[in-house]
Amino acid sequence: MPEVSPDVQPYFDAGLGVTSQIFAELQANPDIMRAAVDMLQQRKGQMLRSALQMFGRADEMEPAYLFAMDFVDFFPKPWSGILSKLEGHKRMSEWNKEVDRYIETMHDPRNRIDIEVESKIGPHGGPLYRFCEAEDCDKVEGRDLDKMKACSQCQLVFYCSKECQKSSWKAHKDECKLKKHPPQQLHAQWLMEQLMVGMSGVAGM
Known part of the structure; x- marks a missing residue:
């Protein structure tokens, strides 16, 4: 399970008391728990935004991502090797x-x-439009160029040019050999992952 980012940790710490109380009330009353599950299915996006507000991160969430969540029965995340094509x-x-x-x-x-760019997904579950992973480069497919180039060795990291790939090789080299680099995510997916990690810890999962 991924760790909470140090940048996000203070927001989780500030909201732990409130979140712990909510979980305690849900676990103590099965009827409330069932009602909460039903509501979650119908209003996933709105509930996710409310949870992010507790941790001071709601303004970072992409509204189109929240909108889409309310109309599908899954949570999009990188799923290559997990789901069929x-x-x-x-x-x-x-x-x-x-x-x-x-x-x-x-x-x-x-x-x-x-x-x-901020909300659509590809068949792999990550961003439909890949972004350059070189430091200080914000180029994205579809907006700045037609297609990123994947690292020829690990196929997990993407760059807009040979120059960006070369500048990032020193930082990427070790994880490239081990193929440990995580798949690309939308920022909205990263926020959701951080929220789930924090809430799972509070719930004792």
Whole structure:
């Protein structure tokens, strides 16, 4: 299980008391627990935003991602090697359809590609538009170039150019050999992962 980022830890610490109380009340009353599960299925995005607000991170969450969560029955995350390619493509289609619906109905003033970059997923469960992982480079597929280049050895890290790959090799070298680099995630997926790790710890899981 991933560790909570040091940057996020203070926010979790500040909200542990409230979260512990919520879990205690749910565990003490099965009826409330069942009602909470039903509500979670129907309002996953809204409940996730409320949980992030407790930890002071709600403003970082992509609204199109939260919108889509309320209309699918899964939580998108990198699932290569876990789901079949057919299921991965099916979930990608379902999820991205809801992101398109958000763009068409919610009157978000941002450019369409900027919303898609932050919220759409590929068949692998990670970002549909890969981003360059070199330090201080913010280039993204679909907006800044057609396609990123994967590291030829581990195939887990992506760069926009040979220059970015070369500048990052020293930091990437050790984990490349062991293929330990985590798959790319949307920032929204990373936030959700951090939240789940923190709440799991509070619940004693």
